[in-house]
Each structure stands twice: as C-alpha cells, then as structure tokens.
Amino acid sequence: MNMLAHPEARDSTPIIEFRDADYRLPNGQALLRQLNLAVNQGETLVLLGRSGAGKTTALKLINRLLEPSAGEVRVEGRTTLEWDPIALRRHIGYVIQETGLFPHYTVEENVALVPRLENWARALIRERPRELLAMVGLDPAFFLGRYPHELSGGQRQRVGVARALAGDPPILLMDEPFGALDPLTRAEIRGEFQALQQRLRKTIVIVTHDTNEALLLATRIALMEAGELKGVYSPQGFLHSDEPVAAAYAAQLRALEGFERGNRRE
Amino acid sequence: MPRSCEHSKDSKGATDVSEFLSQHGSEILNATIEHMWLVGATMLLAIAIGVPLGILVARKPWLSNPILGTANVAETIPSLALLGFLLAVPWLGARADRLTITALTLYALLPIIRNTATGISGVDPAVREAARGMGMTGRQILFRVELPLSISTILAGVRVATVLTIGIATIAAAVGAGGLGEFIFRGLAMVNNSLILAGAVPAALLALIADLILGLLERRLRPAR
Numbered sequence: 001m002n003m004l005a006h007p008e009a010r011d012s013t014p015i016i017e018f019r020d021a022d023y024r025l026p027n028g029q030a031l032l033r034q035l036n037l038a039v040n041q042g043e044t045l046v047l048l049g050r051s052g053a054g055k056t057t058a059l060k061l062i063n064r065l066l067e068p069s070a071g072e073v074r075v076e077g078r079t080t081l082e083w084d085p086i087a088l089r090r091h092i093g094y095v096i097q098e099t100g101l102f103p104h105y106t107v108e109e110n111v112a113l114v115p116r117l118e119n120w121a122r123a124l125i126r127e128r129p130r131e132l133l134a135m136v137g138l139d140p141a142f143f144l145g146r147y148p149h150e151l152s153g154g155q156r157q158r159v160g161v162a163r164a165l166a167g168d169p170p171i172l173l174m175d176e177p178f179g180a181l182d183p184l185t186r187a188e189i190r191g192e193f194q195a196l197q198q199r200l201r202k203t204i205v206i207v208t209h210d211t212n213e214a215l216l217l218a219t220r221i222a223l224m225e226a227g228e229l230k231g232v233y234s235p236q237g238f239l240h241s242d243e244p245v246a247a248a249y250a251a252q253l254r255a256l257e258g259f260e261r262g263n264r265r266e
Numbered sequence: 267m268p269r270s271c272e273h274s275k276d277s278k279g280a281t282d283v284s285e286f287l288s289q290h291g292s293e294i295l296n297a298t299i300e301h302m303w304l305v306g307a308t309m310l311l312a313i314a315i316g317v318p319l320g321i322l323v324a325r326k327p328w329l330s331n332p333i334l335g336t337a338n339v340a341e342t343i344p345s346l347a348l349l350g351f352l353l354a355v356p357w358l359g360a361r362a363d364r365l366t367i368t369a370l371t372l373y374a375l376l377p378i379i380r381n382t383a384t385g386i387s388g389v390d391p392a393v394r395e396a397a398r399g400m401g402m403t404g405r406q407i408l409f410r411v412e413l414p415l416s417i418s419t420i421l422a423g424v425r426v427a428t429v430l431t432i433g434i435a436t437i438a439a440a441v442g443a444g445g446l447g448e449f450i451f452r453g454l455a456m457v458n459n460s461l462i463l464a465g466a467v468p469a470a471l472l473a474l475i476a477d478l479i480l481g482l483l484e485r486r487l488r489p490a491r
Binding site for chain 2: 063065085086087088089090091092094096097098099100101102103104113114117163164173
C-alpha cells in the first residue's frame with residue numbers, strides 16, 4: 001500500500017474520509033463493507049473495479065445521495081450527516097455517465113444552474129457559462145443557445161463537466177464520466193481533462209472500470225471488489241502489486257501490450 | 267320555456283335551420299356558456315386535485331393502487347347514478363351546479379392523476395440524480411425539472427379529461443344544472459330531433475375545439491429530445 005506515492009498527499013489532512021463505512025440495501029444486501037479510505041487535498045483518487053464492486057455506492061456516500069448504514073463519511077472534517085445535504089452537494093461538483101443534462105434547458109441554462117440557485121450576481125451568472133465552455137473547449141458563441149439533444153456525446157460530456165464546475169466546488173465527483181463515449185472521443189476528452197486537472201487543482205474522485213483511465217488520471221488508485229476495498233496504490237505500484245485482483249488487471253494490460261508488440265513484429 | 271310547436275317535426279331545409287337558430291340562438295348561446303362554466307370549473311378543480319395526487323402516486327408507489335383504484339371506481343359509476351347518489355349528500359346536494367361540478371370532477375380525475383404520475387415517473391433517472399447531486403431541493407426539482415419535463419404528458423391527460431367532461435356535462439341538466447343537456451333532455455321528452463341537435467352539435471363542437479387547442483398546447487410544450 002502506498003499512501004505516500006504523491007508528494008502533495010504527504011502533509012495534508014484528508015478532505016474526504018470513509019471510516020468503517022457500510023452501505024446495505026433495505027433488504028439487507030451489503031453493497032459496501034467496512035470501507036476505510038482517505039482522499040487528500042488536490043489529489044485525484046480513482047475508484048477502480050468491476051460493475052457491482054461498490055464504487056458508485058461509495059461515491060454517492062460522499063455527496064449524501066446515500067447515507068451509510070454503519071460507520072461514517074467525513075467531508076472536510078464533518079460527517080455527511082452533520083452537513084446540510086443541499087450545502088454539501090453545492091460544495092461538490094458531480095458528473096455522471098449519462099451527464100443528466102436537463103433536456104429542457106439550453107447549454108447556458110444548464111451550466112448557469114448552480115450559480116443561479118446560489119443567487120450569484122447577474123453579471124457573474126452571465127459570465128460563468130461563457131468562461132466554462134471556453135475552458136472545456138466548446139465555442140460559447142455556438143453552444144450557449146443549444147439544447148442537449150443537439151449535441152454529440154462528447155460535447156454533452158464537456159457541458160456536464162462545465163456544469164459541475166460552475167459553482168467552483170473544491171471537490172469533484174465523477175461517475176464513469178467518459179463511459180458512454182466512443183474510444184477516440186474518450187481519449188480526447190480524457191486528455192483535455194488531464195490538462196484541466198493540472199490547472200484547477202480540485203480534489204477529484206473518479207469511478208471507472210477502465211484500467212487505462214485509472215492509470216492515466218489517478219494520483220492514487222483504490223481497487224474495489226465485491227463491496228470491499230482491496231488496496232490503495234500509486235499507478236506504478238498498482239502495476240506491480242501482488243494482490244490477486246490488481247495483478248489480474250495488470251496481467252490484462254500486459255496481454256494488450258503483448259498483442260501490440262506481436263502486431264508490430266509482423 | 268317557449269314551446270316551439272312549429273318545430274316538432276324534423277326541419278330539414280336551410281331556412282328551417284336559420285329560423286330555428288333565430289328563435290333559439292340566444293338560448294343556445296346561454297346554454298353553451300353555462301356548459302363551458304361547468305366544464306371550466308370542473309377542470310380547474312380536477313387539475314388542482316389531480317396533479318398533486320399524481321405527483322404523490324409517482325413519489326410513493328404504494329399509494330398508486332389505492333389512489334388510482336379509487337379514481338377508477340369513480341369512473342365506472344354511471345353518471346346519472348352518481349348524480350343521484352350525490353344528491354343525497356347534505357351540502358353538495360343543495361345546489362345543482364355544486365353537485366354537478368363535484369360529479370364531473372370525480373370523472374375528470376383519473377386521466378389527470380394517471381398522466382401526471384406517468385409523466386413524473388418518466389423523467390430520466392439520470393436527470394433527477396444530476397439535479398439531486400447539484401444540490402437542488404425537492405421543491406426545485408419538482409418545479410424546475412419534473413413538472414416542466416412532464417407538462418405535455420399532464421396536458422394530454424387534461425385534454426382527455428376535458429373532452430370527457432364536455433360530454434358527461436350534458437347529463438347535468440337532469441339535476442337542473444343547465445348547460446347544453448337542457449336541449450337534449452327537452453328534445454328527448456318532446457321527440458324533437460332539432461332540439462336534441464341544438465344541444466348535441468354545440469357540445470360536440472366544444473369538445474372538438476377544446477381537443478384542438480389543448481392538443482396544440484401539448485405539442486408546443488413538449489420538451490425536445
């Protein structure tokens with residue numbers, strides 16, 4: 001386990017902390033068991049695992065879309081139950097796979113939603129969507145007045161990120177943010193996101209089942225399997241771990257590399 | 267009530283129609299206005315009750331059976347019988363329009379409740395989750411997301427209910443609430459087709475116009491997908 005993989009992580013107190021967090025469905029089925037995990041200021045933690053591993057459940061515990069059945073989740077030192085849920089969620093940007101853009105709002109209205117809910121000054125509410133669209137690589141003049149159904153999947157995803165950043169939240173949660181995209185668009189947006197990440201220095205938690213994505217974006221990787229945390233690794237440490245599940249992921253990557261090398265030899 | 271003996275036979279020619287209209291025109295107009303008032307009041311009441319109930323059904327699925335079931339039963343009671351039952355209820359039975367509007371509202375509720383529930387439950391779960399995740403309150407989600415996104419479905423229910431109500435409201439004349447049913451009942455009693463048509467044609471026209479206007483509104487408000 002490599003808690004010190006990232007230099008910034010060393011002296012900072014955790015922004016998000018799971019303490020023995022359980023989540024059980026009303027019928028008793030456990031989706032998450034005894035999760036202990038800390039996310040540090042400014043890092044990008046990737047929750048990696050297959051479907052049903054409990055990644056999304058863990059993510060939703062952070063912005064209190066779900067409440068832990070046992071244990072607690074702390075955000076900036078306070079448990080999520082101590083936070084006012086609305087204040088907590090306004091404090092945290094949230095991007096989901098299908099983006100959840102409001103189909104009856106234009107791109108501008110979608111992005112300006114949180115500033116409007118927060119009663120920002122009118123000039124700022126006007127300014128913010130323009131600034132953010134430019135930041136995610138969409139021409140404001142062209143896109144502000146569009147509706148989500150007029151956009152491509154990649155454009156929608158960019159708007160989703162812009163919307164999540166609108167209130168300038170210090171924390172960003174992303175659930176399979178690039179999952180619905182074709183591989184090329186995916187790689188493109190992922191690259192742009194990396195640049196954005198460097199610039200914004202937010203604390204980011206990303207859920208994905210894509211090992212490449214995890215290795216590229218993560219400062220640390222939290223590996224989950226069947227509702228349990230298997231380990232936390234630096235991207236390098238992850239590739240060389242003996243933990244069976246991590247090793248399986250690494251082996252799958254090496255198989256792909258072998259395939260590439262094999263092709264090159266032909 | 268002017269007894270129009272000269273029209274007790276079927277009037278076929280155009281002159282007969284114009285003569286009939288000149289004699290009964292203002293009476294028909296008054297009855298039409300009366301009819302519209304009964305239907306309008308009913309629809310306002312039915313929307314005020316039906317939309318919140320529909321939202322409740324969408325929110326609490328376990329309430330779906332009791333609420334929709336009750337509305338369904340109301341729908342199955344023959345309208346004449348329902349008016350009869352309600353006549354016996356103290357405050358309601360005291361005035362004909364009160365009684366009629368109550369009965370009509372019971373009929374109009376089902377399509378409105380059902381379509382509201384369908385519309386709200388049909389909102390994309392990702393949209394709702396995003397709304398919650400962004401820190402919108404339940405109220406904000408309802409008024410800014412769920413209702414705008416289901417408005418065309420709700421209006422479709424209102425449209426069905428309005429057309430239904432315009433038809434059933436003709437029965438109101440049986441308890442003396444007036445409306446276009448007056449002509450139909452009178453025509454039936456006197457075996458006079460002209461009088462029946464004088465009630466039926468404006469009622470049908472009203473239904474068609476209401477259907478058209480609400481249909482246009484429904485299409486206008488449907489969110490693009």
